[in-house]
Amino acid sequence: MFERIRGRIGSRSAEPEALSPDNLPQHVAIIMDGNGRWAKERGLPRAAGHRSGMKAVKRAVRAANRLGIRFLTLYAFSTENWKRPKAEVDFLMRLPQEFLAIELDELIENNVQVRMIGQREGLPAHTLEAIDEAIRRTAGNAGLVLNFALNYGSRKEMLEAVRALAREAAEGRLDPEAITESDFESRLQTCGMPEPDLLIRTSGELRISNFMMWQLAYSELWFTDIYWPEFTEAHFYEAVGEYQRRTRRYGGL
Numbered sequence: 001m002f003e004r005i006r007g008r009i010g011s012r013s014a015e016p017e018a019l020s021p022d023n024l025p026q027h028v029a030i031i032m033d034g035n036g037r038w039a040k041e042r043g044l045p046r047a048a049g050h051r052s053g054m055k056a057v058k059r060a061v062r063a064a065n066r067l068g069i070r071f072l073t074l075y076a077f078s079t080e081n082w083k084r085p086k087a088e089v090d091f092l093m094r095l096p097q098e099f100l101a102i103e104l105d106e107l108i109e110n111n112v113q114v115r116m117i118g119q120r121e122g123l124p125a126h127t128l129e130a131i132d133e134a135i136r137r138t139a140g141n142a143g144l145v146l147n148f149a150l151n152y153g154s155r156k157e158m159l160e161a162v163r164a165l166a167r168e169a170a171e172g173r174l175d176p177e178a179i180t181e182s183d184f185e186s187r188l189q190t191c192g193m194p195e196p197d198l199l200i201r202t203s204g205e206l207r208i209s210n211f212m213m214w215q216l217a218y219s220e221l222w223f224t225d226i227y228w229p230e231f232t233e234a235h236f237y238e239a240v241g242e243y244q245r246r247t248r249r250y251g252g253l
């Protein structure tokens, strides 16, 4: 098997102990790319890449918990993903319940709160049932908020927010000239969440891909060539270390 040079942890320290507790990102968002290519390079079916990607989800959650990150948003399925072959979409739609069947008890033990952003409409009932049960069973948890973006698209999210504001204005409940950024943000599905301080994207893609476009306006972006199934806790710590180097505060604001 040829050895890909990519994927080696950079020269920088990727140990949690090397990170400053005073300048941690509150909210980390991840576009988990490269599952299909990871599988293809190994002569495996795409489903094997997605399943391996689920293990990387667990590593990212563990790393976020270890650092005390407050919010972790994972882009699990975009509105554009419906264009994939039916067999792959059907497989993907079973992963939430597969993941939760394995991980939910440990998530609860670690005080993790599960949330979802995205359109419920169009998701299979079995997928929603599993997610709703996880949301219900973890609603009172005060630890890491693990937020899955599922059937999510930023333009759709922003369009729905605009429609809500337009309805309120048309009903005379809102003065259009008085609408603020905060009014708009409160109608987004991420209402109540801080904006991501750090976005991680794997597999060498250098695009935002219709993900949290309003929310990511001021986020640090960290890209890596490794494929998502190769993502480890050390990669998470390396990304946070880079975030800290960019936002060094020297005690200032």
Ligand SMILES: Cc1cc(N2CCCCCC2)n2ncc(-c3ccc(F)cc3)c2n1
Residues within 6 Å of the ligand: 032, 035, 050, 051, 053, 054, 057, 075, 076, 077, 092, 093, 095, 096, 097, 099, 100, 114, 116, 130, 131, 134, 148, 150, 228
């Ligand atoms: C559709 C999909 C795909 C999916 N992949 C595995 C990770 C790589 C990206 C694509 C495939 N994962 N991984 C976890 C979930 C999930 C979603 C909601 C939830 F409440 C619990 C777990 C998931 N959902």
